[in-house]
Every structure is written in structure tokens, then in C-alpha cells.
Amino acid sequence: MSVLEENPDSPLKKRPPRWSDIWLKNTKPLKHVVFDLKLQSFASKDPKSQTLIPHFANIDRTLLLSDELLLKILSELPLSQRNPNSLVCKRWLNLQGRLVRSLKILDWDFLVSGRLITRFPNLAHVNLLNGCLFSPRNSGILLTHRMVSMQISSGFCSNWELLEENLLPVEVVDRGLQALANGCPNLRRLVVINASELGLLTLAEECLTLQELELHKCNDNVLRGIVACENLQILKLVGTVDGLYSSLVSDIGLTILARGCKRLVKLELSGCEGSFDGIKAIGQCCLMLEELTICDHRMEDGWLAALSYCENLKTLKLLTCKMIDLNPGPDANLGFCPALERLHLQKCLLQNKKSMRALFRVCKAVREVVVMDCWGLDNDMFTFASVCRRVKFLSLEGCSLLTTEGLEAAILSWQDLETLIVVSCKNIKESGISPALATLFCTLKELRWRPEAKSLLSSSLVGTGMGKRGGKFFKRT
Structure with a gap:
């Protein structure tokens, strides 16, 4: 024991x-x-x-999870976690690259070397605008435009076309488009500058699903390559941009475009030339066109009358146009757009009475009118809008010449008006509101009335007792 x-x-x-x-x-x-x-x-x-x-x-x-299962898990995470997740390991880095659908290219070598396709094989939206620009690294001058932001050299061009000397050659851009087309057959949207007809043809042959295209520094010859894009639905053409570059889009290019891209739904023409014939061709051939945007146009007189050929047009936008149509012709030749629903005018110069009268007659079937920061819209100009008797929505912002009398003269004839927005129109005074206009206000479904800072201040002080010459704070003894 x-x-x-x-x-x-x-x-x-x-x-x-x-x-x-x-x-x-x-x-x-x-x-x-x-x-x-x-x-x-x-x-x-x-x-x-x-x-x-x-x-x-x-x-x-x-490692126990398959790539398909792990991709499904990673796709459910918020976008803010994509960059941290790609740092976990090489496998996660590759999987995160397969989830990326939209990308803006800044380094052209990244595209032509093939690393872009290897890293992001499933791209659908690609922006090549900044990648097509040669930007000096040692320059301290930064050029910022609504389209592009880049560094430029200190030696300015004599003609003030600053991007002309900083653009990649056309041949280099075409090689990049060929590499992109070979690696991204499912491409749906592309933004590019200084491309040629051959580059776009290569893209159209390989990327059959391309639906949206934005071409900068475009000309008539380039538009020949767009004809092969059979499924193109959204197109933006930028011809000339003051101070950056210049290019010519005329009636020849617009006619080529109209006969080749018959499935267009949205079209934007920025800095383009043309006339009645070019717009007429688009209206007759592009029967599915629903939205037309014209920005900073350089068109000849009489182009407004061609809008009547756009029978299915629903939205017309005029942006930063220094003129509308100085000589639109007789009223009998104008016609009108029967399906038009929205008319947007933004940062346009509206000083010609013939132009405004013709514009509102062409758009007399419109139901929504938006005018923002347009100079020259006074009482006489806005009176022509009374012909649009089906308007339900009216928004006026930054129309400093329009008065209460001019507003009343036009909208009292609109029996279907439901929404009225008046913002930053300093000459529209509350003291000028007539009983008829006040009665109209009571029938509206929505009213936003801030024509001037004083009216906004008075409405915000209702019931507080302020604004009475200091009576709330100072009492007589």
C-alpha cells in the first residue's frame, strides 16, 4: 500500500x-x-x-470556399469595404477585380500593357478621357474644367486651345481601343477623346453590347465608325469646347449618324454645327429618340423648325447656348413636337424675341418647363410661354428680369398647372401678387415660393414676433 x-x-x-x-x-x-x-x-x-x-x-x-461562393459573399458587402478587402490576399485581390464594373483610366500604359484586362476582366463602363491626355508631372498649373482636370505646362497656346498639344496621337488612342475591345467584349459604356473611325470600327465589331458612347473632339469622319454600333442607344458628341479644343460636326456627320444609329433613345450635341437638314435627318431616321440635349450649339438659322420631325421626342434640353435661333422662319413652317413633355433651359442667353416665340410654339405641347439661370428672360419673353396651355410643372430659378406681372400674364392661362417653383428671382415681389394670382396659388398641389431673400426671411419669422423694429427686445420706459 x-x-x-x-x-x-x-x-x-x-x-x-x-x-x-x-x-x-x-x-x-x-x-x-x-x-x-x-x-x-x-x-x-x-x-x-x-x-x-x-x-x-x-x-x-x-480556401474551403469556391470562387463562386466567395464572390457572392463579397458582392453583398458595401462598396466602402472593397479596397480593404482587396488587401487580404492575392486571391481576394483578384476576386475584387472581377466585381469591378466601372473604371476611370488615368494611366494609358495600364491599358495597352494588358494589365487592365487581367486586373478587371468584367468591366462594363470605362472612361478613357483623362487617360488620353499627356499631363506634365512637374507643372504647378492645374486646369479644371467640367469635363477634365489636368496639369498643363506654363507655355500657353496662342489660340487658347490648351488640350490640343496634350492629347495622345490618334494612332495611340486606336491601339488602346483595340486592346480594350479584345479584353472587354461585354463593354456597355465608353468615354473617349481623339479617336478615329478605325478605332471605333474595331470597338463596334468586338463589343456588340455597347449601348452608351461619349465622344470628345468628334468630327464627321469619326462618325462613320459609329454606324457599326448597331445597339447604340445613348450618344454624346462633343465637337468644339472653347479654350480646350476644336472639331467640326456638321450636317454631313449628323446625317451619317441618323442613318446608322436608328435605335438612339438619348442624343446630346455639344459644340456641334449643323442646320435644318441635320436635325431633320435625325428626326426622320431615329424614330425611337426620346431625349435631345443641345449644348453650346453653333447651328445655322432655321434649325428649330426641324424639331417637328422628332415625333416621339419627350425631353428637350438647351444648355449654355448663347443663342437659340436668330431667324427661325415663318410660323407656318415651324410645326411642333406632339409628344414633347419636358423643356429645360439652363444658362442660356434669351434675348431674341423671335427665338423665344418660335421655341415656345415648337414646344406648345410641353407639360413641364424648367428655366435656370438664363439671362434675358423678361416679361415680354415669358409672355410667349402662354401658348403652352398644358403645362403642369413650372420651375423658375435665377430669372432676375422677370417680374410678378410677367409671371402672372403667362400662368393664368394654364388651367392644368399643379406645381410652381420660384427661387432667386429678385424682381418677383410679394407685394405684386394680385387676387387672381393668389387664387391660383390656392389651387396648386405644390408651391415653393422663395423669389428673394427678404420673402424667405419674412416667412421664416412668422409667429416669432421678430422683425417689428426691435419691439421684442426694447421696451419704452
């Missing part, structure tokens, strides 16, 4: 626990070791690389 059995109360019985006892009683750590060994054996394809001593810190448990 041992000493411990003879003396049960002996202090030797309370000896400290041994490591072997703890190891045998608690088998949970052993299970983790066995699992990690199996995981490492499963993840390794080379049997020689399997070891008996696992490196727990280097084991990636996501």
Missing part, C-alpha cells in the same frame, strides 16, 4: 497538476490541431509541401 493510501489526509495528495493530466483530460485543443492539419492538407496541391507541424497564422480558412 502506498503512502497516499495509508494517509489520506497527507499534504502530498494535493500535489500541483501535471501537463500530461491537463492534456489528456482536455481534448478540445487536439481537435483543432487535427482540423488544421486536414485544412492544410486540403489546401495544398503538392503533397511534398504538407508538413506535420502546421503554421496556424498562415492558414486561410476561406
